[in-house]
Amino acid sequence: MNDTTAGYYRRSPLARTLAWFTAIAVVCLAFADIDITTVDPWAEFGRLALGLVTPDFTATENLLHAIAMTLAFALLGVSLSVVLGFALALVFHIALVRGFCAVVRAVHELFWALIFLQVFGLSPLTGILAIAIPYAGIVAKVFAEILEEADDRALRTLPPGTGRLSALLFVRLPDVWAHYKTYALYRLECGLRSSAVLGFVGLPTLGFHLETAFRQGNYAEAAALLYIFYVIIATQRLWARRQLLPLYLVAAAAILPWSSAISGANIARFFTADIVPFPLRNGEGLAGLLEWLHNLLIQQALPGTIATVQLTMIALLATGLLSALFFPLVSPVMFGRAGRTAGHVALVVIRSTPEYILAFVLLQLWGPSMLPAIVALALHNGGIIGHLVGRYTETLTLRDDAPRGLARYGYELLPRVYNGLLALLFYRWEIIMRETAILGILGIATLGFYVDSAFAELRFDRALVLIAITALLNIAIDMTSRRVRRHLRLRTTLEGR
Numbered sequence: 362m363n364d365t366t367a368g369y370y371r372r373s374p375l376a377r378t379l380a381w382f383t384a385i386a387v388v389c390l391a392f393a394d395i396d397i398t399t400v401d402p403w404a405e406f407g408r409l410a411l412g413l414v415t416p417d418f419t420a421t422e423n424l425l426h427a428i429a430m431t432l433a434f435a436l437l438g439v440s441l442s443v444v445l446g447f448a449l450a451l452v453f454h455i456a457l458v459r460g461f462c463a464v465v466r467a468v469h470e471l472f473w474a475l476i477f478l479q480v481f482g483l484s485p486l487t488g489i490l491a492i493a494i495p496y497a498g499i500v501a502k503v504f505a506e507i508l509e510e511a512d513d514r515a516l517r518t519l520p521p522g523t524g525r526l527s528a529l530l531f532v533r534l535p536d537v538w539a540h541y542k543t544y545a546l547y548r549l550e551c552g553l554r555s556s557a558v559l560g561f562v563g564l565p566t567l568g569f570h571l572e573t574a575f576r577q578g579n580y581a582e583a584a585a586l587l588y589i590f591y592v593i594i595a596t597q598r599l600w601a602r603r604q605l606l607p608l609y610l611v612a613a614a615a616i617l618p619w620s621s622a623i624s625g626a627n628i629a630r631f632f633t634a635d636i637v638p639f640p641l642r643n644g645e646g647l648a649g650l651l652e653w654l655h656n657l658l659i660q661q662a663l664p665g666t667i668a669t670v671q672l673t674m675i676a677l678l679a680t681g682l683l684s685a686l687f688f689p690l691v692s693p694v695m696f697g698r699a700g701r702t703a704g705h706v707a708l709v710v711i712r713s714t715p716e717y718i719l720a721f722v723l724l725q726l727w728g729p730s731m732l733p734a735i736v737a738l739a740l741h742n743g744g745i746i747g748h749l750v751g752r753y754t755e756t757l758t759l760r761d762d763a764p765r766g767l768a769r770y771g772y773e774l775l776p777r778v779y780n781g782l783l784a785l786l787f788y789r790w791e792i793i794m795r796e797t798a799i800l801g802i803l804g805i806a807t808l809g810f811y812v813d814s815a816f817a818e819l820r821f822d823r824a825l826v827l828i829a830i831t832a833l834l835n836i837a838i839d840m841t842s843r844r845v846r847r848h849l850r851l852r853t854t855l856e857g858r
Contacts, residue, residue, distance in 0.1 A: 375783075375849050386678035389671040395735070398728030405726050412580025418589075420582035421570050428589065431556045431566040433613035434485075438492025439552035440610060443545050445493065446500025453505035466498030467791075467835035469799040470555045471717070472809075472828050474562050475816050479635065480628050485617040488564045492555050496548060507540045542603070550597055554715040557590060561717065561802075571718065575725055587714070594713040635821040657823055662830050665801070665808035669834065672731055672738075672807060673790075673797045679739035680746065680793065681786050687711075687747025688778065689770055692754040704751075711744030716796045720803055729804045737800075738793055746785045750778050784851035791839040798831045808834070 399405060421427065452458050474491035481487045560568025567586055574583035634642060640649030689695040690704025716737045723733030754774060763773050801809025808831045815824035845851075 375780075378845060378849060379783075382674070383678060386674045389674045393671060393675060393735075394730045395732040396728075396730050397732065398730065399726065402726050402728075408578065409580045409722070409726065412582075413584045415581050416585035416588055417579075417581035418585040420579060421574075421586060423565075424570075424586075424589075427560075427565060427567050427570055428593070429616055430564070431553065431560075431568075431590075432593070432609075433617050434488040434492060434559065434564070434566060435549060435552035435556040436609050436613045437485075437617075438489045438556070439496060439545070439549045440606075441489065441493040442496030442500050442552075443548065445497035446504055447541075449497065449501035450504035450508060453501055458501075462498035462501045463836050463839065464498070464832055466495050466502070467795070467832040467839070468495060468828055469795050469809075469831075470495050471558065471562065471799045471802065472812065472831070474559055474564070475812070475824070476828075478562065479816075479821060480631050481623050482627075483563055484623050485619060486623070488556065488559050488566075491559060492552055496552065496555075500544075500548060503544055504541060507537050507544070546597070546601060549601060550594060550713075553590075553594060553597070554713070558715050558717045561721075568718070572721070575722060587718075591710060591713055595709060631821065635819075636825050638822045638826075639820075654826070657826060661811040661823070662808070662827060665806065665811045665827070666830065666834060668731075668805070669794070669797050669801075669807040669831075672734055672800075672805070673794045673838075675731070676735050676738035676742075676793050676797065677786070677790055679735055680742040680789065681782075683739050683743030684746035684750065684782055684786065685775065687743055688750035688754065688782070689774065691748060691751035692774065694754055694757060694759055694774065695770065708744045708748045708751075711740050712748060714741065716741045717799065717803070720800050720805075724803055731805060734797065734800045734803075734805050734807075738796055741796075742789050742793055746782060746789065749785060750782050753778060753781060780851055783849070784846055787842045787846050787851065790842045791835055794835050794838045795831075798834070 418424070449458055449462060453462070470491045473494055474487060477487040477490055481490075556566050557568040557571070560566035560570065561572050563569065567590055571583055571586050574580070574586065638650055638653060640646070640653045643649070645653075687708060691701055691708060693701060696704065719737035719741060720733045723736055727733055754777075757774070757777060759769075759773055763769055798808045798812075801807035801811065802813040804810065808827055812824050812827045812831070815821070815827060
């Protein structure tokens with residue numbers, strides 16, 4: 362490193378921060394288990410590729426029912442979350458409300474589903490609430506930020522004595538309503554992904570059939586299910602019309618199996634006995650409780666937290682690298698119409714496939730290690746950031762004599778989008794952490810692995826303590842991310858969306 366480069370790193374907070382994050386990720390990678398343990402992964406990949414080009418749309422029984430269930434859970438869950446999130450956004454300035462929203466959104470919807478399964482069983486309430494509760498915390502945060510950032514010039518012109526409700530309904534809401542609708546539509550796309558993934562815990566959505574098909578090696582059936590899911594996501598703007606929403610919600614509520622029995626005794630037992638720490642139920646007192654907590658923290662929480670942070674930091678670095686590679690694929694100043702179309706299709710597939718499903722597929726090909734999780738997290742999040750940054754480049758105007766090819770990418774595009782890309786990357790840091798924890802359900806030794814094991818052993822007291830630790834970890838990452846973005850003065854209009 363020459364003197365000029367060394368001086369730049371000493372002067373630039375951005376360069377120093379990135380160097381630290383890169384060094385941490387490299388150290389984490391040095392100790393990560395990224396071995397491929399399957400005997401012949403290429404043969405399995407060949408069978409998967411054959412299935413992808415020969416999809417079997419007739420192999421899945423009750424396919425239309427699975428599609429309907431996926432849509433129903435997403436529509437009802439997201440609609441409820443938008444209503445709750447809007448109400449919470451209006452009082453988001455209250456510290457207690459902000460803390461509550463931070464906690465509920467820090468717990469992944471699959472964890473919520475595992476909790477509600479013990480309370481409501483395979484009732485529609487399990488799927489709806491598993492989506493609605495964490496999404497309400499996310500929607501409240503975003504809606505509150507949109508409201509806070511809105512132009513307040515009209516508000517300053519109101520006559521004295523105007524009520525807060527009148528100002529909200531007739532001045533503030535009209536100004537932000539378009540942003541709210543756009544974000545609600547995006548949240549519905551996220552809800553469709555979450556609804557599909559809920560099938561992995563037993564709910565009758567597309568994910569239930571996907572898991573079965575992949576585990577049995579029926580790749581043609583799995584490919585058909587994935588293609589149907591992509592079509593649903595890709596055509597969302599065509600069918601998700603505001604005028605049809607009431608009809609959709611009525612239809613969704615009508616087709617769900619509300620006849621599923623909900624046991625009041627099970628609910629009471631869960632809250633009064635199952636989640637009470639075992640030493641307290643067993644009469645061992647404070648000494649027994651402290652010993653129980655110590656063993657849980659040392660034997661499960663600590664190794665799970667280390668693995669979760671390790672995987673998160675590696676995936677964060679990989680996401681940044683892939684984002685920088687992906688955004689030119691959809692940039693109008695890099696490729697022509699044909700190239701951009703192919704790039705858009707590729708990124709739609711990558712970002713529309715939930716990390717959980719990607720990791721599940723790669724686990725079948727490579728065996729249990731951190732490698733499938735790293736690749737799945739980096740592909741999905743890199744696809745999202747690459748798409749957003751690529752769309753941003755549509756607003757850029759280049760000189761007539763601007764270089765072409767790699768020179769245009771390296772000297773014209775990348776420097777202009779670099780700060781925005783980093784802002785989005787640090788914003789996705791918390792989301793990557795949430796997904797990293799939940800991937801433990803697939804067998805990777807993150808916190809989710811120990812949570813899933815506790816549920817499997819009916820040790821709900823342990824499960825809730827571990828879920829609380831994942832929530833605290835996510836809140837800590839969110840706070841750190843905000844400080845980093847503020848310290849580096851990273852700003853983007855897409856931040857927090």
